[in-house]
Amino acid sequence: xxxxxxxxxxxxxxxxxxxxxxxxxxxxxxxxxxxxxxxxxxxxxxxxxxxxxxxxxxxxxxxxxxxxxxxxxxxxxxxxxxxxxxxxxxxxxxxxxxxxxxxxxxxxxxxxxxxxxxxxxxxxxxxxxxxxxxxxxxxxxxxxxxxxxxxxxxxxxxxxxxxxxxxxxxxxxxxxxxxxxxxxxxxxxxxxxxxxxxxxxxxxxxxxxxxxxxxxxxxxxxxxxxxxxxxxxxxxxxxxxxxxxxxxxxxxxxxxxxxxxxxxxxxxxxxxxxxxxxxxxxxxxxxxxxxxxxxxxxxxxxxxxxxxxxxxxxxxxxxxxxxxxxxxxxxxxxxxxxxxxxxxxxxxxxxxxxxxxxxxxxxxxxxxxxxxxxxxxxxxxxxxxxxxxxxxxxxxxxxxxxxxxxxxxxxxxxxxxxxxxxxxxxxxxxxxxxxxxxxxxxxxxxxxxxxxxxxxxxxxxxxxxxxxxxxxxxxxxxxxxxxxxxxxxxxxxxxxxxxxxxxxxxxxxxxxxxxxxxxxxxxxxxxxxxxxxxxxxxxxxxxxxxxxxxxxxxxxxxxxxxxxxxxxxxxxxxxxxxxxxxxxxxxxxxxxxxxxxxxxxxxx
Numbered sequence: 229x230x231x232x233x234x235x236x237x238x239x240x241x242x243x244x245x246x247x248x249x250x251x252x253x254x255x256x257x258x259x260x261x262x263x264x265x266x267x268x269x270x271x272x273x274x275x276x277x278x279x280x281x282x283x284x285x286x287x288x289x290x291x292x293x294x295x296x297x298x299x300x301x302x303x304x305x306x307x308x309x310x311x312x313x314x315x316x317x318x319x320x321x322x323x324x325x326x327x328x329x330x331x332x333x334x335x336x337x338x339x340x341x342x343x344x345x346x347x348x349x350x351x352x353x354x355x356x357x358x359x360x361x362x363x364x365x366x367x368x369x370x371x372x373x374x375x376x377x378x379x380x381x382x383x384x385x386x387x388x389x390x391x392x393x394x395x396x397x398x399x400x401x402x403x404x405x406x407x408x409x410x411x412x413x414x415x416x417x418x419x420x421x422x423x424x425x426x427x428x429x430x431x432x433x434x435x436x437x438x439x440x441x442x443x444x445x446x447x448x449x450x451x452x453x454x455x456x457x458x459x460x461x462x463x464x465x466x467x468x469x470x471x472x473x474x475x476x477x478x479x480x481x482x483x484x485x486x487x488x489x490x491x492x493x494x495x496x497x498x499x500x501x502x503x504x505x506x507x508x509x510x511x512x513x514x515x516x517x518x519x520x521x522x523x524x525x526x527x528x529x530x531x532x533x534x535x536x537x538x539x540x541x542x543x544x545x546x547x548x549x550x551x552x553x554x555x556x557x558x559x560x561x562x563x564x565x566x567x568x569x570x571x572x573x574x575x576x577x578x579x580x581x582x583x584x585x586x587x588x589x590x591x592x593x594x595x596x597x598x599x600x601x602x603x604x605x606x607x608x609x610x611x612x613x614x615x616x617x618x619x620x621x622x623x624x625x626x627x628x629x630x631x632x633x634x635x636x637x638x639x640x641x642x643x644x645x646x647x648x649x650x651x652x653x654x655x656x657x658x659x660x661x662x663x664x665x666x667x668x669x670x671x672x673x674x675x676x677x678x679x680x681x682x683x684x685x686x687x688x689x690x691x692x693x694x695x696x697x698x699x700x701x702x703x704x705x706x707x708x709x710x711x712x713x714x715x716x717x718x719x720x721x722x723x724x725x726x727x728x729x730x731x732x733x734x735x736x737x738x739x740x741x742x743x744x745x746x747x748x749x750x751x752x753x754x755x756x757x758x759x760x761x762x763x764x765x766x767x768x769x770x771x772x773x774x775x776x777x778x779x780x781x782x783x784x785x786x787x788x789x790x791x792x793x794x795x796x797x798x799x800x801x802x803x804x805x806x807x808x809x810x811x812x813x814x815x816x817x818x819x820x821x822x823x824x825x826x827x828x829x830x831x832x
């Protein structure tokens with residue numbers, strides 16, 4: 229007989245109460261969950277942060293992308309991907325040195341090729357923006373991470389073409405075609421590189437019809453030298469790049485674009501030659517615009533210089549009293565004279581002043597104002613209307629109109645026609661920044677406070693009334709364009725080395741100077757001034773020309789400046805023209821015939 233164990237009231241070893249709480253299991257599960265959350269936060273939180281940085285980069289918000297990648301680096305200093313992304317962003321921001329430093333850190337942390345950002349896509353973006361210098365390290369980075377990448381090899385070849393490293397470009401394009409024989413970009417790039425090598429020339433500025441205006445020519449020692457096919461015809465616009473003058477013209481203003489990008493101007497080389505020939509031996513400028521778009525079709529300065537012979541002729545050019553380096557078209561201010569009578573007439577028409585209280589006006593050649601003699605250009609007799617006043621360009625008649633308008637109204641219309649505001653030829657390329665092309669600002673300061681000064685202002689005269697030939701052409705263009713003044717344009721398009729456009733300029737309205745009805749009335753006045761007035765020397769057979777003469781004296785005791793502004797055909801204007809004869813005489817005798825020569829060649 230066996231005895232049963234003694235019941236002491238304590239559970240035997242291994243015994244568990246049915247309702248006891250499993251604390252150990254709970255603590256074990258919490259630890260596992262914490263570990264899972266930690267791993268999730270480390271990997272998936274890191275991934276989300278990197279993705280946010282990449283999204284900011286893709287949207288072009290580089291500053292935000294940089295900040296996000298920098299925060300990831302602070303939290304995860306051993307993240308190779310974070311350094312790789314940060315380097316890509318810094319390269320896009322133009323900080324190549326820091327980018328390369330971050331790339332080195334990423335590689336040192338064991339960055340795997342499968343984890344890398346798409347550096348080839350970044351390189352393509354930068355190259356399309358015209359930033360070949362920043363695109364090249366991105367293509368190289370892609371090639372380092374993915375040896376044999378066709379996209380990276382093609383990108384490097386395109387960059388070499390941009391830098392005029394033609395042998396390397398040719399080798400690169402050929403290598404791409406070996407692995408991808410149907411790659412059109414590589415075939416096009418190879419053809420261009422071989423052509424530039426064959427002719428030892430690479431062009432980088434063109435006219436609107438793709439006629440070359442500036443080129444780099446490879447010398448026997450392998451260096452490149454700049455030359456200019458249009459020579460003195462466009463010297464003041466294209467400029468020069470020498471150790472004597474430094475960089476001038478577009479060589480200075482667009483320097484960051486060269487040689488890797490190509491610039492297409494609004495200029496028409498044929499119109500430029502026509503204007504140059506029409507100006508002949510006269511000192512001055514001719515500007516031709518498209519009134520509907522504001523595009524500058526020609527801008528000629530005389531005297532000029534040949535940038536290809538600048539070094540040889542420097543001593544002669546430097547001391548020439550006629551200042552051949554001076555940009556007269558938009559860099560020099562002149563007293564406008566009677567061409568600005570159209571501004572006074574516009575103010576009179578829109579102010580609805582009672583012209584019957586002004587006309588007829590007797591012009592006996594002069595009148596007394598503030599104790600001084602205010603002259604007409606000759607005795608014109610009785611002037612019966614505003615139209616006749618413009619036909620005969622009577623100073624005395626327009627002075628009377630100015631008195632009726634008052635100084636404030638005249639000043640208002642000067643501003644409406646763009647005086648006191650820069651004629652901005654600059655432009656902005658996303659990713660590359662702003663490019664300024666300096667112009668002098670036409671001036672019509674605050675209103676005159678005497679009758680003498682008011683009379684001068686009404687006639688385009690006075691020591692403080694100044695205009696550039698470019699702006700003078702814009703006055704005519706505004707009338708031709710139903711009162712709308714377009715912003716002047718010189719650069720039409722910018723392309724990268726592969727011919728892809730990175731910037732396309734578009735016509736923009738600068739201001740509305742007058743209402744269409746007023747512009748139509750001014751057009752009829754200007755047409756009559758050529759048909760029956762003193763501007764008759766601008767007549768062109770078979771073409772109706774609307775114009776206005778002007779004569780002024782910019783520098784005291786110096787010869788007269790000759791002006792003529794016009795547009796044609798008067799009913800459907802295609803061009804607006806301004807002619808300045810710098811100290812060359814009267815507008816009706818000097819400038820009007822030059823305009824006739826320009827119009828007869830352009831329009832016929």
